[in-house]
Amino acid sequence: MRFKEESVEEKLDHIKRKQEEMSIHKHFPADPVKQAVDKFPLLPEFLKVRGLVKQHLDSFNYFVKTDIKKIVRANDRIVSSVDPSIYLRFKDVRIGEPSITVDGISEKLNPHTCRLSDMTYAAPILVNIEYITGSHVQKTRVEKNDVVIGRMPIMLRSCCCVLYKKDEAELARLGECPLDPGGYFVVKGTEKVILIQEQLSKNRIIIDTDKKGNINASVTSSTESTKSKTVIVMEKEKIWLQLNQFTSKIPIMIVMKAMGMESDQEVVQMVGRNPRYSALLLPSMEECASHGIYTQQQALEFLERKVKKLPFYNPSLEKEGRGMAILRDTFIANVPVRQNNFRPKCLYVAVMLRRMMDAILNKDAMDDKDYVGNKRLELSGQLISLLFEDLFKTMISEVKKTIDAILAKPSRSSRFDFSQFIVRDSITVGLERTLSTGNWDVKRFRMHRKGMSQVVARLSYIGSLGHMTKISPQFEKSRKVSGPRALQPSQWGMLCPCDTPEGEACGLVKNLALMTHVTTDEEESPLISLCYSLGVEDLELLSGEELHTPNSFLIIFNGLILGKHRRPQRFANALRKLRRAGKIGEFVSVFVNEKQHCVYIASDGGRVCRPVVIADKGKSRIKEHHMKELIDGVRTFDDFLRDGLIEYLDVNEENNALIALYEADAKPETTHIEIEPFTILGVCAGLIPFPHHNQSPRNTYQCAMGKQAMGNIAYNQLCRMDSLLYLLVYPQRPLLTTRTIELVGYDKLGAGQNATVAVMSYSGYDIEDAIVMNKSSLDRGFGRCIVMKKFSAVNQRYENNASDRIVRPLKVGHDAERMQILDDDGLAAPGEIIKPNDIYINKESPIITKGPLISPVGLPDSAYKPSRQTFKGPEGEASVVDRVALCSDKNSNLCIKFLIRHTRRPEVGDKFSSRHGQKGVCGTIIQQEDFPFSERGICPDLIMNPHGFPSRMTVGKMIELLGGKAGVSCGRFHYGSAFGEPSGHADKVETISKTLVKHGFSYSGKDFIYSGITGCPLQAYIFMGPIYYQKLKHMVLDKMHARGSGPRVMLTRQPTEGRARNGGLRVGEMERDCLIAYGASMLIFERLMVSSDPFEVQVCRVCGLLGYYNHKLKIGICSTCKNGDNISTMKLPYACKLLFQELQAMNVVPRLKLTEA
Amino acid sequence: MHRSPALDMPDVPKGQLPPHIELQRTRVLCNFDAPTHTENVQYSGAYSSMGVDNSLRMDQFCNNFRVEVIRLSEDDMEFDMIGIDPSIANAFRRILIAELPTMAIEKVLIANNTSIVQDEVLAHRLGLIPINADPRLFDDLSENDTPNEKNTIVFNLHVRCERGGPRLTVKSNELKWLPHGSEFPLATENTTSSSTSKPKTYTSFSCSQDSLPEFSDKSIGPKHPDIIIAKLGPGQEIELEAHAVKGMGKTHAKWSPVATAWYRMLPEVVLLQEIEDEKAEELVKKCPVNVFDIEDIAKGKKKATVARPRACTLCRECIRGDDWDKHVAIRRVKNHFIFTIESTGALPPEVLFNEAVKVLEDKCERVITELS
Structure with missing residues (x-):
């Protein structure tokens, strides 16, 4: 009590003191009067524009509007390998309105009906195609528009959804909650959210140490065509390349030589002529020389020997060597090789080596894998696009296979129509299955991930909101490391510092903060050309020597080295000015890394960023009149962005900014001011x-x-x-x-x-x-509180055309009492009070369900057996049937759902x-x-x-x-x-x-x-x-459990386990230990045998094996000795007897030796 | 410091408590950190060493006991109860809350409810509506009794929101008293005895309640007509019958006849020293409920006085801060209770208190008869 009082008072005093200090500080006459502008009204505006789950919606919209078209454009042709002149081309693709086609009639869907009737909220994927039709001689090109190739599940509130841009009244009419954020899918009636996946940045050099303490530089490359991981590692002072396609490590100098860098001097120049770097490179050069490799040809031959032999590899297919192909296509695949020009790749390797050596010479240059700026968040759009690409390609190859089979037939009688062979089901089913199981098994991209989608937690409103902002980790939860679990300073404002689960996933599962936005991909080529026109010197024009000249910075765009710039700060400022003016995308980030002498420009998707107010010399650009305009409704959040008052900063660019918490704290060198400090926290x-x-x-x-x-x-x-x-x-x-x-x-x-x-x-x-x-x-x-539980029943139709039936309840008979709540239609009526063991559906199933077809009507009553469903709820409590819903499921069986409600007062x-x-x-x-x-x-x-x-x-x-x-x-x-x-x-x-x-x-x-x-x-x-x-949802009524005698397990004859099976309460090892220590041996005997599984056995005193009891002769007989002379009767646990018999089955003979019998 | 042996100390006058002990006996001292001397000394011989008899004497009690009504309105009253032990005052409070019977809706027979309010919730809400019926005119309905006109009040609620109309708010005035008892036929034997005069219903009234003299002038209904029961959307309907029975607050709060009943001890604010001028002004300003006043004394000097001690809410502002507790003391008088009763409306508060006294009397009598 005392302690508590003190702590309150201390705290109060402390706060008071603080406030006094602050107020004194504020009114200090020499202090320039800084009118702090209340920027809070920006927040509701931000959320109105961006919404709480905008990251999901943006990502999905990007997929639907851009990505899907890219995928289809990249794989737009199906060409027959039998007759190459016969082809089909996809001209365009789009997603239609959410609808379902039943018996040829297309019906519009809305999400709530899908939820209620277990449907998938999906829209048709429509393509425009052109194809060749006709026989061998006469070929005509036919065009067809809006051909359905499958159905795409639609994210709620995305641009394809019927809820898009609807106001509150319209949403209410569609049965939707206006506060529901959307951002999830409805698959087979269940709401599924695809969790945000955290990943290490793709296409970036990351310097790290491996388990042995060796420093390595790794790049995870990911392009449209290939995905690979390249590691350059320093081991025993020599530098090696590790690549999956090679059987062992390759000395890096050999790789350089294989790419045409035959001169060691040039390599040294490219890495840097500082003797410290050359000294580190020397052992590798000697290694290369020790192999006797001096020319590109020799190096390629060396590589050829190291290439992994693939089981079905046919060397005759390729003109050049495999080594060359791997270097071109897999080795740092994100750097393109145009016309066999390996120079960009060489320079890239040089930069990697340089970064590695920097890290060796100076440990600070090591990259932090847990740094949020080195991470990317993969959102639903990207994941679905991967899936769609795979399914689309699979569909194309399937179609190709079928048409080849048809065309290969010597005699084709009927007219050949290409469009008929487009299969729809594979895409629809594939998408639906993956979304509902959450298992992303995309073989094409070597992706096998489980639990990517989850059922939206609808326990509380905040729970479902929190679910949408949840980020699932890249590591397995079992890893006992503290690094990735620790709170990163770079999480500030991006990820909530509080919201993480306890236990094994602590610190790995994170949640987005309130204002966080996750970027989507942006068009690269205009940005690249913009960079060149802003004075970036092209890499092609630079010699190796110039690569690392001081006073000039490397310009790295999305992990790709563009070139050099002599005035990096000016370049960065120019880019930022363009961004604030809205000339380039608002999410492009420019980050000048002074330590690495690099300017990083990023426009890739998955970066986390947040809006901050721009300040000029410590003065906020947002003035009182801006906020007034906002409150009056003449200015929106986007106007703030457009007018360059606010900008988005990603984690890397934050390092170039000095962000003041409040305008009053701003110094002349302050570049940005936070909108509101509480936005560092998440929703929960x-x-x-x-x-x-x-x-x-x-x-x-x-x-x-x-x-x-x-x-x-x-x-x-x-x-x-x-x-x-x-x-x-x-x-x-x-x-x-x-x-x-x-x-x-x-x-x-x-x-x-x-x-x-x-x-x-x-x-x-x-x-x-x-x-x-x-x-x-x-x-x-x-x-x-009210607890509602769903019980459902299906009126099944069987293969012999017989089906279940629901019949009128009995008015008399011994089951009549349990059927009191049933209506005449055999279903429990809404509003009826239902008790445990009451029947809520009086269903009967046919006895014969297989065999020849029979007519479903006119089957006699005797052909049915009752299969009533009884309500199992809390014992001694009365529940109420809240609602009964009828719908048809996928196989057009009648599906009946009962919602049973129980009102509870706290206990x-x-x-x-x-x-x-x-x-x-x-x-x-x-x-x-x-x-x-x-x-x-x-x-x-x-x-x-x-x-x-x-x-x-x-x-x-x-x-x-x-x-x-x-x-x-x-x-x-x-x-x-x-x-x-x-x-x-x-x-x-x-x-x-x-x-x-x-x-x-x-x-x-x-x-x-x-x-x-x-x-x-x-x-x-x-x-x-x-x-x-x-x-909280944990209530005793759902948990309390006790039993006397009750059900037992068949195999061991011991009591069942768990409340759901009305199981017994186990006297476990520790409880047993206590009883032993106490000396309560009879209690142990009772608990472990008498109350559990006592069994009487006949034991032969001669052979020690178990016999049996002959009921006719009324004596025990030993089946081994073939007599009943030396039989004793004893009790032992049935599990023990079972063990003996199992041992005997394994040829181990357990014999009982009885001391007294 | 000079110390004198106990034997040399002057005798305490017999038959009278020294002032500090007298203060502890009669006052709760509300110090800044915690109240002290809160409990009453019950033991009759507690002060016998000082020659003071602490036993409770009937004649003394009768002489000193007073009740002064301060405020009385239709459904609340405030009165002072002076010269009584806190345990007795508390007994009245407890009886008022938990042991005075009232009528409240206990059974709800729902014929139709298509509103969004769940049946159980609707029934619970109905139960909490105070009913303007004198519980003394009714009998208890025990488990085996059949509901009749002596133990049950039946209400009917039938509201319907027309399709196409605006939403409807169902308020407690829609509860209609059915003096003839339930109108819902009993489901079990409706087919067999339909030919006879009256179909059996859920109640068996022998006569109409409004024919009884005690109800003839006053109809029974909810005390307040504007309690919201439910809201109906177009096309929704509620049809139900509610049976009110007699019960006590200890079974369920709906039978409690008071919203709350409580007392507080009379505040006593004492100025331990003369407080003058600025200090007096400060004190007056400190108190949020204006307990203190300023009085002019000679030569333009001002002095603080305690004008309205009853208003003190014990916020302890006047003893907060440097040494103020040396100037002002807040106390509570232990045998003076400011009692407040807020009736829910079935009975007026003064009747409630009389009933409470009767209940306590009954209890005492029961103890006496059990003991003898």
Whole structure:
């Protein structure tokens, strides 16, 4: 208690002191008056333009608009290998409107009907084709438009979706929740989100050390045609090339020679003439010389010997050697070789060597793999494009195979129509299967990844939002390394520092911050030519010597060396100016790396970036009038971008910027100013009030728990048919809100209730974080929740054309009582109270389901057997049939879904949590009259033990209580946004205290309380006020389990395991150890045998083997000795007997020796 | 410091407590950090060494006990109860909350509910509506009883939102009293006895409730007509019957006759020293509820006085900060209770209190008879 008080007061004092300091600083007369512009209104505008899941939508839109066309253009011809003049060409491709074709009639789809009727929300992929038709002699070219080649699942709210740019009323008409962000797919009725995949940058040189401590430079190349990994490694002072296609490491000088760099001097020049570099290169040159290789020819021959032999490799196919081909196509594949000009590749290798040597000479030059700037996020669009490319190519080869088979036939009678052979199913089925299983098995790109798509978590609104921003890691979770798990400084503003799971995936699974944007690919060629016109000297024109001259920087564009520039800073500034003017894409990043003497320009997809305000000499470009225009609605976020007031910075370019947190902190050299500091947090962490006052792991815990909180899911929650749905009966909006809460709409779809909490010890049932609850509060609806579960049944049709039938319930008979809730149609009626073991569908199946076809009607009743489905719910509780839905599934069988609802009030053992990672179960429920009450008659809803505070240090919770109390008394929602005190997005404790005092409360929030039991005042002032409490989905009713006797496993005859199978409670090894230590041998005997699997066996005293009991002769007989003379009867566990027999089956003879018998 | 042996100390006058102990006995000292001396000394011989008898005497109690009503309105009242032990005052509070019977809707028979409010939630909401019926006129409905006109009030709710119309808010005034009892026929035997005079319903009223003298002048209904029960969209309908029965707050809060009932001890604010001039002004400014006033004394000097101690909410602002607790003391008088009753409306608050006294009386009598 003391400790807690001190910590509060200390904190309060500390804050006060800070604020005083700040206010003094502000009013200092010599300080130039800096009018801070409130930039917060930009945020809602940003989210309006970009949305919370914009990264998914952008990525998918890019795929649909650009990428798919590129793929089709790259593989646009199907040419028959029998008759090359017969071909089919895809001229154009586009995605149509989401629709489904049933019996030739096309019907428009909307996402909600797909959810309800287990369909895939997909749109046809339409192509325009031109092809040759006709016989051998007479060939005509035919064009056909809008041919369907398959169906593409459509991301909700993407540009192809019917929800695109719809307003709230239109969305409501389509049965959609306006707050739902979209960004997921509906596949076979389930919502699937493709997780953002984190990967190491492609096509970039990364200097790293391997396990042996050798320094290496690696490039993971990825082009449209090939993917490869090239590693150059320094081992025993010599430099080698590692490439999969070679059987062993190749000395790098041999590779250089093979590429035409026959002169060692040129290589040294290219790496740099500094003797330190040449010294490092010398051993490699000697190695090369020791092999006796001096010419390109010799080097290529050497490589030829090292090439891996492929099983089905036919050397006659290639004119030149394999070594040459590998060097051209696989070795750093991202550097193109045009007309066998290997010079760019040589220069690239030289740069790699140089970087490696820099790292050897100076350890600082090592690259950090965990640095966010070296990472790329792969989004749904890219993943689907990979998949589509594979399926499209497969389809083309299939079509080719079929037409070749047809054309090869000597006599073709019918007219040959190319377009008929386009198969549609392979693409449709492939996309659907991959999306619904989440297994990306793309052999063409050697990609085998599992769990890429997940069912959208619909436990709470915030949970599903958080799911869309989740980033799945590149490493396996089992790796016991700390590096990738640690919080990276470069994550600032891009990835949420709080939101990561606990346990094995801790730090690997991350979440995007509020303002993060993930880029998509941008056209490269105009940017390259722009660079050249801005004064980049072409690589071709440079000698090796010039490559590393001081005072000039290498220009590297998307990992490709373009050339050199003598005035890098000016070049970078020019590019940035063009970007701010909107002449080049807003997401192109320019990064001057002083250390590496490089300018990196990036326009590739998957980089994370965020908007910041541009500042000139420390003065924000956004002025008061801009914000006024924004509020008046004449200016949008895009206008800010277009006018060059705001720009997107990616992680690398942030290194060239000096970003001030507030305008007041800006110095003359400041280049940018943050929009709002709380945007460094993600969606889940944004719910926490005053998170900057909490101990950091508490915020992490809350991020995990906020996803389990019950509340509202969406506006259409009662029209959905989720398999499991948790709802709160009276959800509330938090009294202490944050700006993030308002931005994401948590105030509209809350998941919790404002409970008046008294922080005190009460009754002893509040130890270990348990909370004491007020019974009257529960009576009045606090924490009341609805659990809805889906049960479904299919009216199956069998292969002999017989089908299930649903029949009228029996009015009499022994099952009539269980059928009371059934309507005349044999289905449970909505609104009926259903108890465990009640029948909810009176279905009958035919006995014969195979064999010859029979007519489904006129089958006699005797041909059916009942296959009723009974409801299994919590024992002793009454549930209600909420809704019954009928739809037809894919095989046009009738599918019936029942939604069964159970309303629960909190009970002892239910789990609750505040928004500060303080979870606890309900310890006891106490009558209101026994509860303490304040001078004003306020009686708390729950009592929390003060021991929860000192070790957890959740000061934010205390401030939430104070703020909530002040909010209740003055009638204004108080704010607690992260780091919001200076900008006014969080109320200061001092002002909160003033409000409290104004309304007659103590400044510290502690009230004079009377005991409800004795009626006397308590001997302490009690910290009391409202705190937003969440009810978590873990409830005792779903977990409690006990059994006496019950089902057993067939094989071992031991009790079954688990609650679902009504299993027994296991006395495990540790419990057994305790009993042994205690000496309770008879208890062990009882638990381990008598209550488990006792079995009586006949043991032969002579041979020691098990016999059997002959019921006719009523004696035990040993089957080995063939008599019953020496048989004893004993009891042993059935599992033991089973073990003996299994051993015997393996030719091991276990013999029992009985001491007494 | 000079120390004198205990035997040399002057005798404490017999039959009278020294002032500091008297203060501890009668006042709760609300110090800045925590209240002290909060509990009452019950033991009759607690002060016998000082010759003071601490036993409770009937005649003394009768002489000192007073009740002063401060405020009384239709559904709330505030009164002072002076000269009583906190345990007794608390007993009244507890009885008011948990042990006074009222009528509340307990059973809801839903014939049709196509609104978005789930049946259970609707029933729960109905249950919490306070009903303007005197519970003293009704009997308890125990498990084996059949609902009749003496123990059940039946309401009917039938609302329908027309298609094409605007949305409808169903408020508590839509609950219509059915003095003749339930109109829903009992499902089980509707076919067999339909030929007889009346079909069996869920209640068996022998006569209409409005024919009874106690209800003839006053119709029964919800206390407040504007409690929102549900909202209906076009085409939605609710048809149900609600049966209210007698019950007590300890079973469910819906039967509690009070919104809340509580007391606080009378505040006593004492100026330990003269507070003058600026300091007085400061004190007056400090208090958010205007407990203090300024009084002019001679020569233009000003002095702080305690004008409205009753208003004190114990925010402890006046004793916060440097040495203020040396100047001002906040106390609570232990035997003076400012009692507030907020009735939900079934019975007026003064009747509720009388009922509470009766319940306590019954309990005492029961104990006495059990003991004798």
